[in-house]
Amino acid sequence: MSRRKIAAGNWKMNTTFESGMELARNISHVSIPDDVEVILGIPFVFLKPAIDMLLHVPKVSVAAQDCSSKNKGAFTGEVSASMLSSISCPYVIIGHSERREYHKESSEILAHKVNEAFAQNLNIIFCCGEPLDVRKQGNQNSYVCDQIEKSLFHLSSEDFSRLVIAYEPIWAIGTGETASADQAQNMHAAIRSFVGQKYGSSVASTIPILYGGSVKSSNATEIFSQSDVDGGLVGGASLDADHFG
Ligand code: PEP
Numbered sequence: 001m002s003r004r005k006i007a008a009g010n011w012k013m014n015t016t017f018e019s020g021m022e023l024a025r026n027i028s029h030v031s032i033p034d035d036v037e038v039i040l041g042i043p044f045v046f047l048k049p050a051i052d053m054l055l056h057v058p059k060v061s062v063a064a065q066d067c068s069s070k071n072k073g074a075f076t077g078e079v080s081a082s083m084l085s086s087i088s089c090p091y092v093i094i095g096h097s098e099r100r101e102y103h104k105e106s107s108e109i110l111a112h113k114v115n116e117a118f119a120q121n122l123n124i125i126f127c128c129g130e131p132l133d134v135r136k137q138g139n140q141n142s143y144v145c146d147q148i149e150k151s152l153f154h155l156s157s158e159d160f161s162r163l164v165i166a167y168e169p170i171w172a173i174g175t176g177e178t179a180s181a182d183q184a185q186n187m188h189a190a191i192r193s194f195v196g197q198k199y200g201s202s203v204a205s206t207i208p209i210l211y212g213g214s215v216k217s218s219n220a221t222e223i224f225s226q227s228d229v230d231g232g233l234v235g236g237a238s239l240d241a242d243h244f245g
Pocket residue numbers: 010168172173174175176212213214215233234235236237
């Protein structure tokens with residue numbers, strides 16, 4: 001089964017307006033294989049200029065790094081899915097482990113965010129992944145499947161099949177430690193099988209599942225060549241156009 005291949009970057013809270021635009025411009029000059037889509041997770045304030053800059057660049061689009069679980073109103077500092085939609089932002093990242101940890105975003109809150117994003121027709125990159133103690137106890141599969149079930153299994157199969165899932169073991173994010181190719185493949189296969197039990201094999205076999213966690217140019221090829229790994233969500237290394245390319 002051929003699936004979409006995605007190279008997504010997550011700039012997090014990095015770059016200035018000028019350095020961010022330069023980074024987007026440099027990435028837009030990278031030669032991208034026909035079957036690969038590039039998505040740049042850009043800070044809110046630079047989204048609109050980046051969307052305008054990349055408008056005519058094929059296969060490169062942008063993602064917001066989060067959206068509110070609320071529709072609108074007195075929520076100072078929040079950015080709603082409808083605001084993102086109003087600037088034609090195509091993607092939003094939901095459930096990044098840094099949001100879960102530092103902003104206490106529970107699976108229930110994330111389910112609301114998912115609903116808000118789909119109500120505005122945004123595409124979602126949904127992040128999941130286990131902390132180190134869960135991995136050490138060998139409970140990573142049930143932990144990650146539980147995250148997916150609680151935030152996503154209320155969706156119709158039509159909506160579910162629009163998702164991109166990013167498996168990001170927390171112990172590998174920004175630590176320089178990467179999951180081995182086998183660890184990534186095993187988890188991706190477990191996620192696909194779990195999705196298949198709920199939505200059937202045709203939905204499960206078409207969902208792109210990205211790996212994230214200290215991916216860099218030196219380890220990407222081995223991880224991305226695994227049969228259930230459909231690309232990556234890259235943090236630190238996405239801030240350098242050459243490495244990301
Ligand atoms: C991330 O934040 O999504 C990520 C994977 O970061 P890094 O590549 O820096 O580990």
